[in-house]
Amino acid sequence: MISFLSINSETGDIVALKSFDFETLKTFQFHVIASDSGTPSLSRNVTVNVFILDQNDNPPVILYPVSSNGSAEGVEEISRNVNAGHLVTKVRAYDADIGYNGWLLFSLQEVTDHSLFGLDRYTGQIRTLRSFTETDEAEHKLVILVKDNGNVSLSATATVMIKLVEPKEAFAASDVKSTAKDDEDNDVTFYLMITLGAVSILFVISIIVLIAMQCSKSTDYTSKYLPETNYDGTLCHSIQYRSGDKRYMLVGPRMSIGSNIAPGSHANTLVLPDRRGTCGETYQ
Known part of the structure; x- marks a missing residue:
């Protein structure tokens, strides 16, 4: 700590050689010796405890949207068919100050339509306040102010661009339904072909069996009634x-x-x- 401090040998004033940061150093101590000019010299030492007081010396830092050149801007796309209370996005930020000075509050500094979007002042969440209509603009700009809770408040801003798009779910559902219908038609055609094929095979087998039975009966009839050798048909x-x-x-x-x-x-x-x-x- 000697490099941080300087003491006046005549007055005993202690001076800091550099600034202290509460977030890195909260307290420290050092010893001071006071001696007289008598003979023999008498002295006494004392321990000095130093407590660093917190000061709001760190501004908020925006994590999302991504910060660029001191400003933060992000783009969000949402479907037009979302309901009220839908979470659009969340502005994320932090403050290096500890304790009360590090508490952050979020507020809408600028918005194109106050009836559409709301901002939670403690969490930074942006939600829809109502359902969208056909007359609502396709693009909206929100400027969010983030400030800490110090006596002298420090702040930062973030810009979020919100674009409304046609419902992707509706197109997806339509594609799924069309695909399901095509699959169903293909299945019906497949089963119909199998049924027709089976019926045709059974018909051909039936014809072959009938022909074989007729041939067998004809052979038996001929063998039964065929005259024996040297028989001219006269019974007696x-x-x-x-x-x-x-x-x-x-x-x-x-x-x-x-x-x-x-x-x-x-x-x-x-x-x-x-x-x-x-x-x-x-x-x-």
Whole structure:
């Protein structure tokens, strides 16, 4: 602390060699020795405590909108379909002073339409006061004054440009609805094609099955009613012949020309007694 202070050896006045900042140094102490000119010299020392008092020496600093060349300006776009109480933006600032001197207050210094926007004096939030109408201007300028709470108040200003745009939500909703409708139409067309394809396949399979069944029935009918070899279609016919003392009659289908009966075979042979037949026919 010696470099910060100077003391007058004659008067005991202590002088600060530099200014103190409450935010960096709040208190410090040092020792002072006072001695007389007697012989022997007598002395006494004392401890001096120094308390730095806070002074409003720091102006507010704007964080948003971005500060440029001592001024701050930002642009905000909001939809025209927002309701009252919608948060547009927030002016952010800080003060390096500690305590009471560092408290900040926000106020509207300039605004194009007082009925549209409101500013919270403690938080710096900008909100809409009512819904927008078609007659409202598309662009609005707000100048916000930020000042601290010192005895000698220090301040800074920020400019916010607010632009009204057409509702993006409405366009987005319209696009989503159109896309959903197209997807729905595509789904209906897809399912319709699948249904038609399935019906066509079932129809073709049914035709093939019916044709196969008809072919099968035709083959069975032909096999059932097809005459056997050497059969000329006559269901009953008889042939009589005599062998020694016995008389024979062959009963069965008529044999076609070229058919042979093996000698001595009695297949399909009925042996008849030598008398008149039951049908009134005499066998010779």
